[in-house]
Amino acid sequence: MPENIFATRGKEHSIFKDERFLYPEFVPERLPHRDAEIDSLVFALKPVTEKKKPQNSIVLGKSGTGKTVVVKYVLKELEEFSDSARSLYLNCFEFNTRHGILTEISNFLGEPTPRRGIATDEAYTRLLNALKRAAFTPIIVLDEVDQLMYGNEASKLFYDLLRVVEHEKARFGLVLISNDFSLSARLDSRVKSSLGQQSILFEPYSPQQLKDILRERAQYAFNANAIDAEAINVAAGHAAKLGGDARIAIECLLRAGRLAEKENASKLMPEHLKRVFAEVDAAGLRKYLDELSEHEKQLLLLIPSNSSINSGELFKQYKKSLRNPLTERSFRSMLSRLESLSLINAPFTAKGVRGRTRKVSLIVPKEALLRELGKAK
Ligand SMILES: Nc1ncnc2c1ncn2[C@@H]1O[C@H](COP(=O)(O)OP(=O)(O)O)[C@@H](O)[C@H]1O
Ligand SMILES: [Mg+2]
Numbered sequence: 001m002p003e004n005i006f007a008t009r010g011k012e013h014s015i016f017k018d019e020r021f022l023y024p025e026f027v028p029e030r031l032p033h034r035d036a037e038i039d040s041l042v043f044a045l046k047p048v049t050e051k052k053k054p055q056n057s058i059v060l061g062k063s064g065t066g067k068t069v070v071v072k073y074v075l076k077e078l079e080e081f082s083d084s085a086r087s088l089y090l091n092c093f094e095f096n097t098r099h100g101i102l103t104e105i106s107n108f109l110g111e112p113t114p115r116r117g118i119a120t121d122e123a124y125t126r127l128l129n130a131l132k133r134a135a136f137t138p139i140i141v142l143d144e145v146d147q148l149m150y151g152n153e154a155s156k157l158f159y160d161l162l163r164v165v166e167h168e169k170a171r172f173g174l175v176l177i178s179n180d181f182s183l184s185a186r187l188d189s190r191v192k193s194s195l196g197q198q199s200i201l202f203e204p205y206s207p208q209q210l211k212d213i214l215r216e217r218a219q220y221a222f223n224a225n226a227i228d229a230e231a232i233n234v235a236a237g238h239a240a241k242l243g244g245d246a247r248i249a250i251e252c253l254l255r256a257g258r259l260a261e262k263e264n265a266s267k268l269m270p271e272h273l274k275r276v277f278a279e280v281d282a283a284g285l286r287k288y289l290d291e292l293s294e295h296e297k298q299l300l301l302l303i304p305s306n307s308s309i310n311s312g313e314l315f316k317q318y319k320k321s322l323r324n325p326l327t328e329r330s331f332r333s334m335l336s337r338l339e340s341l342s343l344i345n346a347p348f349t350a351k352g353v354r355g356r357t358r359k360v361s362l363i364v365p366k367e368a369l370l371r372e373l374g375k376a377k
Contacts, residue, residue: 024250056196065245129292257272335358
């Protein structure tokens with residue numbers, strides 16, 4: 001019998017040692033350039049190891065700045081270090097209702113709570129009872145929490161969590177993660193002082209920092225000498241241009257490595273990277289655009305391709321272009337959101353009454369935008 005093709009073919013490829021080190025969900029042992037952010041989280045959570053109440057944190061930063069990976073890493077270390085802590089990670093894309101989140105937390109605390117068939121207040125009561133009995137301190141992570149912020153649900157949920165946190169006997173830690181910087185401002189002050197005792201800001205990575213991160217990951221993912229030194233620089237440069245997003249940089253390396261393997265190249269070269277950029281950028285762009293409302297998409301399309309526009313002027317055009325335009329306030333929050341998704345740059349200018357004027361320009365190429373939104377001619 002001939003040998004199985006999976007055993008015989010593909011042997012000659014020698015680019016990857018183990019490509020799993022480049023997967024988005026992989027949590028590495030070392031996270032260059034995030035020491036200060038890690039320290040802040042450790043400081044907030046350390047009391048748990050002494051059976052005391054932890055501090056709650058809000059983690060803010062644009063996408064690809066390492067928020068999710070840093071939080072997961074710190075919680076992994078905490079659970080290894082101390083039996084008294086256990087963490088639950090919930091992504092609000094998936095768990096996007098107050099009811100869903102409360103029942104998920106109750107279940108985690110060992111109180112079997114069906115997702116359906118019980119009232120939300122009942123789910124809350126069960127959560128609180130379970131918490132009083134729990135032999136460990138739960139640390140709950142709500143990632144992408146901006147997904148919740150657009151509904152009424154969110155404020156009710158935050159109010160529930162506030163009551164949990166402020167409950168005298170209950171030890172309970174909360175980490176909220178958001179791409180949207182305006183999250184902090186949108187929380188009511190009591191919620192903020194209790195649920196966000198500290199805010200940790202994640203700045204975009206510089207080209208040099210991206211290089212360090214990629215080098216670290218590449219060392220485990222690729223065989224020795226299978227990646228050209230210049231390739232790392234090219235990937236880092238590309239991601240830096242797109243807003244310092246490490247996810248893009250790593251994704252490019254993975255795809256370029258696969259391309260190089262498929263073509264039986266002996267080394268991953270800058271040329272392989274350049275060939276995957278368009279594909280990676282389009283995939284990333286699509287993911288962001290899927291999150292936008294129709295208003296946000298329309299606004300995005302009004303921004304010129306190769307120059308900037310003043311926010312005042314943009315608002316005028318925006319009002320003209322729509323039959324039912326939104327208020328200036330929601331216009332401003334849309335700008336912040338587009339900025340937090342790294343679709344636009346919008347720095348405040350020194351000029352302008354009350355310093356409200358922003359200089360708005362596109363980060364993503366307009367052609368790609370038109371193509372993805374189906375507006376290309
Ligand atoms: N300092 C770092 N060191 C190593 N890998 C990093 C670092 N920061 C981010 N990454 C990687 O970049 C990708 C994006 O990070 P992620 O935590 O998902 O960003 P965010 O949650 O801010 O959008 C992930 O694959 C992550 O492992
Ligand atoms: Mg994340």
